[in-house]
Amino acid sequence: MSHIAVQVRGLGKRYRIGVQRRATSRGSRLANTLLAPFDYLRTSLSPPSEAETLWALRDVSFDVQDGEVLGIVGRNGAGKSTLLKILSQITEPTTGEAVIYGRVGSLLEVGTGFHQELTGRENVYMNGAILGMSKREIDSKFAEIVDFAGVERFIDTQVKRYSSGMKVRLAFAVAAHLEPELLVVDEVLAVGDAEFQRKCLGKMENFADGGRTVLFVSHNMSAVTRLCSRAIFLEQGLKVMEGTPTEVVAAYLDSARSVGAERVWDLASAPGAAELKLLSVRLVDAADQNLVVARVDQPAALQMTYLVAEPGLTFRCSARFHTQGIVAFATLEPNETTHPRPGVYQARVGLPANLLSEGEYTISLSFFTSQGRKAHWLTESDVIAFQTSDPLNGDSARGDYAEKLGGVVRPKLTWDKTYVGPTPPAGGVNGR
Amino acid sequence: MGVRLTEQLSPRAAPLSARPKIVIRASNGWGRLQLGDLWRFRELLWFLTLRDIKARHRQSALGPLWFILKPLINMVIFSFVFGRLANLPSEGVPYPIFTYTALIPWTYFQSAATMAVGSLVQRMDIISKIYFPRLLIPASAVLSNLVDLAMSLAVLVGMMLFYDVPFRPALLTLPLFVLFAAAVGLAVGLWGATLAVKYRDVVLGVTFALQAWMFLTPVAYSATLVEGRWQWLYQANPMYWVIEGWRWAVLGAGQPPTPAMLAPLAVVLLLLVAGAYIFRRSERSIVDLL
Numbered sequence: 001m002s003h004i005a006v007q008v009r010g011l012g013k014r015y016r017i018g019v020q021r022r023a024t025s026r027g028s029r030l031a032n033t034l035l036a037p038f039d040y041l042r043t044s045l046s047p048p049s050e051a052e053t054l055w056a057l058r059d060v061s062f063d064v065q066d067g068e069v070l071g072i073v074g075r076n077g078a079g080k081s082t083l084l085k086i087l088s089q090i091t092e093p094t095t096g097e098a099v100i101y102g103r104v105g106s107l108l109e110v111g112t113g114f115h116q117e118l119t120g121r122e123n124v125y126m127n128g129a130i131l132g133m134s135k136r137e138i139d140s141k142f143a144e145i146v147d148f149a150g151v152e153r154f155i156d157t158q159v160k161r162y163s164s165g166m167k168v169r170l171a172f173a174v175a176a177h178l179e180p181e182l183l184v185v186d187e188v189l190a191v192g193d194a195e196f197q198r199k200c201l202g203k204m205e206n207f208a209d210g211g212r213t214v215l216f217v218s219h220n221m222s223a224v225t226r227l228c229s230r231a232i233f234l235e236q237g238l239k240v241m242e243g244t245p246t247e248v249v250a251a252y253l254d255s256a257r258s259v260g261a262e263r264v265w266d267l268a269s270a271p272g273a274a275e276l277k278l279l280s281v282r283l284v285d286a287a288d289q290n291l292v293v294a295r296v297d298q299p300a301a302l303q304m305t306y307l308v309a310e311p312g313l314t315f316r317c318s319a320r321f322h323t324q325g326i327v328a329f330a331t332l333e334p335n336e337t338t339h340p341r342p343g344v345y346q347a348r349v350g351l352p353a354n355l356l357s358e359g360e361y362t363i364s365l366s367f368f369t370s371q372g373r374k375a376h377w378l379t380e381s382d383v384i385a386f387q388t389s390d391p392l393n394g395d396s397a398r399g400d401y402a403e404k405l406g407g408v409v410r411p412k413l414t415w416d417k418t419y420v421g422p423t424p425p426a427g428g429v430n431g432r
Numbered sequence: 433m434g435v436r437l438t439e440q441l442s443p444r445a446a447p448l449s450a451r452p453k454i455v456i457r458a459s460n461g462w463g464r465l466q467l468g469d470l471w472r473f474r475e476l477l478w479f480l481t482l483r484d485i486k487a488r489h490r491q492s493a494l495g496p497l498w499f500i501l502k503p504l505i506n507m508v509i510f511s512f513v514f515g516r517l518a519n520l521p522s523e524g525v526p527y528p529i530f531t532y533t534a535l536i537p538w539t540y541f542q543s544a545a546t547m548a549v550g551s552l553v554q555r556m557d558i559i560s561k562i563y564f565p566r567l568l569i570p571a572s573a574v575l576s577n578l579v580d581l582a583m584s585l586a587v588l589v590g591m592m593l594f595y596d597v598p599f600r601p602a603l604l605t606l607p608l609f610v611l612f613a614a615a616v617g618l619a620v621g622l623w624g625a626t627l628a629v630k631y632r633d634v635v636l637g638v639t640f641a642l643q644a645w646m647f648l649t650p651v652a653y654s655a656t657l658v659e660g661r662w663q664w665l666y667q668a669n670p671m672y673w674v675i676e677g678w679r680w681a682v683l684g685a686g687q688p689p690t691p692a693m694l695a696p697l698a699v700v701l702l703l704l705v706a707g708a709y710i711f712r713r714s715e716r717s718i719v720d721l722l
Contacts, residue, residue: 015720085719089456089563092716097457104454106562113562115555117487126483129476130564158490181451 005213006064010096013057056082071228079237102181116160149173221389222358261386272378275310297396315369328408354412469565484576499583503535523685547573548621566715609677622707670696
């Protein structure tokens with residue numbers, strides 16, 4: 001028997017975006033500055049024109065039952081955070097209505113609702129008070145919260161001295177332990193180590209088992225598929241899909257394929273040395289199209305372009321793939337190569353299907369030589385980041401197994417099972 | 433692999449009937465003031481106030497001394513400049529205690545108003561992440577400054593003993609004048625905080641305006657210095673009545689309260705209520721304006 005925990009009907013949010021008047025001369029810039037107050041008055045009194053408005057969220061409706069974990073996926077700017085902000089009562093909707101049965105605990109982005117000047121302890125009590133808890137209730141949860149967040153040593157330190165990881169850990173611990181009926185979580189898994197992410201996911205699961213409800217925004221598709229009971233997909237403020245996490249994630253990944261996890265530099269800002277500059281790095285699929293989310297069951301490639309200014313420069317390229325706080329693997333050109341003439345070169349390293357595991361990878365590059373005058377021409381950490389996702393279609397290394405599967409690589413290995421012989425007599429195989 | 437990484441089950445969610453029902457929709461027009469929220473969140477108000485006090489003096493070498501230092505330093509400066517150099521009359525009372533008596537409510541009003549005006553912008557880190565009635569923020573600024581006022585009162589008692597000022601029954605009316613000052617401070621704070629979200633220059637502007645306001649109020653000098661034909665305008669200032677009320681209650685000098693103070697009081701209350709409505713109205717879009 002379940003009740004509706006959240007009911008969202010036709011929710012929309014319009015933002016007014018400033019249309020900046022272009023200043024053509026110093027005189028008109030001065031005029032603009034002087035006229036600014038009048039301009040302001042004009043814009044605030046008249047209804048916004050079409051060009052000045054942006055619908056961050058349009059006519060979104062859905063229901064969430066008690067004990068459900070609803071995943072919300074979509075690209076940046078799709079309206080996910082706006083939706084969570086409205087449900088957390090941080091901002092008002094322009095249209096529509098949402099009804100929530102119960103208290104809302106929210107964890108919006110990194111940093112959360114902490115008073116920077118106060119200590120961790122004081123912030124825990126303040127957040128509790130905001131949720132309407134008495135001091136006694138918070139007292140009884142306090143030890144558990146601190147323990148979960150792993151910040152015992154810093155609990156009497158001002159929050160502004162916390163690392164972002166510590167802030168998120170404490171914030172999550174507070175939001176989850178103060179037991180609101182609805183927990184709203186935005187991208188908590190972007191920060192913090194793997195261990196803590198596991199704890200968070202466990203806590204959210206636990207939360208739902210207790211009949212509470214979780215709304216969960218994440219770019220981590222494997223977390224969405226694993227944790228959520230249902231998911232919605234937002235695109236440009238519209239709900240374009242609602243369904244099982246697997247369906248929704250697959251649709252999202254399909255739509256995300258053409259947007260790039262790439263970095264491109266212009267010459268002025270390009271990293272490297274005078275002799276060698278990195279121009280671009282991108283993750284591409286087999287057809288050289290940019291990828292943001294790579295499917296673990298399909299090949300991909302890392303493509304780099306760089307500018308060589310000195311003829312005859314000799315070095316090799318290498319890349320390290322980081323995930324879950326460790327180096328998953330490193331790859332490098334087997335030989336140092338000479339670049340005979342100045343100009344732009346491209347290096348490409350293919351990643352076979354069924355190599356990467358699910359999760360987020362960041363890539364560090366190093367172009368170096370072990371011979372000659374300079375060892376490292378270029379060392380760049382975290383040049384690009386991308387997600388990998390398992391389509392759960394049965395073709396990847398996980399086959400038809402849908403639960404959590406660890407590891408930083410996920411090769412598809414061959415398994416053999418053969419019948420060896422009849423059941424050995426009592427006493428066991430070795431007992432002859 | 434299938435091990436649940438959970439330590440223990442959370443208690444079951446509360447039954448539906450025991451849960452608050454939150455309806456979120458665009459509010460039209462002016463809406464209600466919902467002062468009940470202030471009561472419902474009183475624990476939070478108390479907490480914010482306490483934290484305000486703590487956070488204010490954290491990381492300062494003199495720490496709690498700052499509670500009393502502001503009016504005290506001003507008293508020393510004023511006593512030297514206006515009392516000694518300019519030799520301003522002080523209605524037969526020693527100038528230091530004459531000005532200090534006025535500086536206590538003035539400093540309270542000034543700090544409360546300044547803090548309240550800047551409070552929304554300053555506490556954006558919390559406002560943009562958690563919901564609670566925003567009114568609590570300027571309210572806590574006005575409340576937390578009461579501590580400074582109380583500390584300064586202790587110094588005043590010391591000065592009264594030193595200057596042999598008798599303790600008059602009129603002292604019992606002081607809380608009323610404190611309330612009056614709090615109302616003016618909160619009114620300024622509500623209007624200022626609302627505007628400051630849109631225009632950051634308001635915070636600075638208010639600081640200067642308050643400085644000018646102080647010289648239009650008999651803090652450093654006696655109200656008797658103002659020409660009779662301007663007194664009607666001079667007395668339209670609500671802080672005139674607060675300051676003179678304090679002088680009257682503590683020193684037996686200055687202007688005793690008369691029915692004439694009811695007009696400025698009414699204006700302040702009107703501005704306070706209007707300010708609360710304006711504040712309530714803008715609180716819905718505060719986050720979007722940042």
